[in-house]
Amino acid sequence: MAVLFIVTFATMFMVDLGPGDPASVLLGDAITPQLIKQVHHDLGLDKPLIERYGSWVAHAATLDFGKSYRTKQPVWSSIRQRLPVTLELALLAQLLALLVAIPVALWTAYRADGRLDRLWSVGSSLAISSPAFVLGLVLAYFLGVRARWFPVTGWTPFGQSPLDNLRGAFLPALTLAVGEIAVYSRLLRADIIATLQEDYVLAARSRGLSDLYVLVRHALRPSSFSLLTLAGLSLGRLIGGAVVVESLFALPGVGQLLIISINTKDVLTVQGIVVFVALAYVVINATIDVGYAWLDPRVRGVYAR
């Protein structure tokens, strides 16, 4: 709760923090004293701080972040317009990351110190070290420009053509996913290796069950708790990464809006996006608990009681 307070207060305060008067930034050349007063009144800058915070939170709670001075549109409606793109990217990347990371982790844990495991320990270092803007361009060059498998720029709404939409979203999603794949697979590998020493895994093996069955049915689920936490946390990181990827592949998402708003000094929109993302981040982390209950029946019992 205290975190929420500080986060919102800090974001609201953002406008005041900047050098110079926000009104002069917003108005550009057309400065007149009346207009400045008008802007101050619109932004509520003429009221005391606490009162301003109160009314700002009251509005923000209903997703009313004010109106952009640039587009004259409510900030929330322009966020909402672009949200599906960013959300699809983040979820697709997350899905891709888990789809690749889980089998890789299972195999590298099963054959720990094997050839593939050692290869992967180098490969994943490389993946972790590649920032989105480098990776995105490498992928765009080889899979887009050279192989022509995927378009390098542009976005087709899902409703218009699901196939084109997925084709267009693939490269950006993959760019976001690669780093996550490396991190997820390393974490899960370590946890599976620990689980494989557990008595219940030995017991399952002593019943003659196949290695694959034991890995998937007995070792995977108890090993996924840290992965779940990390996956939740990394959704926030994916949103951050989406800024770069959207700008790189020219996708009309929230990240692109953020960059445009920063470049045009559209402070209210920046403020709206920042608080929205931070709140989403807090909410996501709170929902991770639900996932724990799904993974571990013991936790389920605690919640029921």
Add this chain to the structure above:
Amino acid sequence: MTAIEGLPVTVAAGIDPTMPPGPGGRSTASGVATTRRRGRASRVMAILAIMWLGLVLVLAIGADLLPLAPYDAPVGGPRETPGLRLHEPLGTDAIGRSQLSRAIYGARVSLSVGILSVLLGLAAGGTLGMIAGYFGGKLDAVIGTLNDSVLAFPPLVLLLAITAIFRQSLPTLIGSLAVLSTPSFVRLARAGALSYKEREFVIAARSMGASHARILTRELLPNLMFSLLSYSFLIVAVIIVAEGSLSFLGLGIPPPTPSWGGMVATGRDYLATDPQLVFTPAVIFLLTVLSFNVLGDRARRRFDTRASALS
């Protein structure tokens, strides 16, 4: 689980390639021999990383003494390809400026920004974390809440928000990146202080009438410094990536000062025809980040084993 939050990617993942090998269904495997082989590979990687970082560092520091072409004026035709020659081995950029000299001067920005802001973050985060862990109580709660608040923003979004408010300049950049790196150090230092404050040597110092300040600086700090510094490598890697991303988005150091991220960004328009404009700075960037990660992993691992041997 709380330890995971806030730490950079590599740290959070708890990566340890020398983890004991699991029963891979082989009743007789030479687990020890392969681990040794893996250890040798990791040593080679570390040596290569040190060599690369040393080279970049020497070039960056000595850039003014080297017979380099100016980084902000054309020296040849546009988009000359790299090649094995004495004159401009890395080619030229879109308007004919020397890629080599831009890369070296770009290294100055990336390294100084990365190292300076992490040192600032280390100082601020280390101090706050030590105080929080050592004194506990309300002070701990306040610092913890502030820390969580910073962590509630995705790193790059926070960075962009700060950039939106302040003018683009080197001090702003270093300051905001320092803010970004602080929370990890707060957590590390706090956890360390918590574990050390009940140890005999601290209790002994306290019973001899040492002041809090003395205990913090003379007893806790030397013990924590080692682990904080070993994590610094990993955090420098994260910060360099953040700086690069910001420059790539055109929100980093303003031109004409070259930066690696900016070089990649300008090269991007020529990706289809002259991919080397992207790949040359990208490879330099990647190798640098990788080197920091490799050394960081190694430093942390060495520290961790020592810590477990102590307790």
Add this chain to the structure above:
Amino acid sequence: MSPLLQLRGVSTWFETPAGAVRAVDDVDLTLVAGRSLGLVGESGSGKSVLSRTIMRLLPPNAKVSGEVIFEGRNLLSLPRREARRLWGAEISMVFQDPMTSLNPVVRVGRQLTESMRLHLDITRREAQRQAQDLLAQLGIPEPGRRMRGYPHELSGGMRQRVSIAAALACSPQILIADEPTTALDVTIQRQILDLLGRLRADRGMAMMLITHDLGVVAGRTDDLAVMYGGRIVESGPTKVLFRTPRHPYTAALLASLPRIGARKHARLETIPGLPPTVIDPRGCCFAPRCQYATTECQQEEPMLGEPDESGQRFACFHPIDAVTSVTAGAGGEQ
């Protein structure tokens, strides 16, 4: 008296950075069809490693030599695919701690039926019915409801019953029980041991009962093998070993057992010293703690002798009966 499972010269050691650590050293052991064998030793004597060697459940840094013969095939060199067909179906294992040997996130029913469906080739419904019968047979109330639940909903004793049911699901010929009652309350221990004994008799199964507690095997197993420092130091019919232990270690173990009819508040005998951590290949490994030890014991390793007419074998230069004369002789040599 046909041997069902035969261990010949089985050794297990672990490669560690500090060097090889030998946990099981040249063990010969025979499990006869339908009979029960107690394997007794202090913690660290290698008995658990031995059971895991038989089941090939060792960590990757373990090395094994020797043979474990079952139905003419060496279990240690069998391809895993074929060995898996025997595990659970012909040879099963019950683990020490029921708190850790059942998977906390898998339903009890699945843990019971998965091996049946694998080995017996029966339908899901049939497997469930059989598992439910088995649970009822093992004295678990409301077996149907338990099958749908998770292990954490059961008490320790109930969990161990479920573990046993999982091991017995495919009616194996051999059951290896590794300290099956050590983690349980004393009152429950008895119930579980009696249950195991009854099931063994009913099913004509062979059982290897591993324990550190001679009281557990007393009157329960047909044969007994005493392990010390990774070696079998004495073996034979349980009754004979209890009556006339020849190896000083067996005698010491027996002396440390509380007896009914003993004087009240009598001090229990203890064995001085600690079991060896790393086995010194030279000499008898019990020598440092043995009151009868001579220089011969420290320099040469006593081998397990041929069985006498009662079936007893022991590895000792100075067995209990001959103690007086041998100590006198040893004194004379010096």
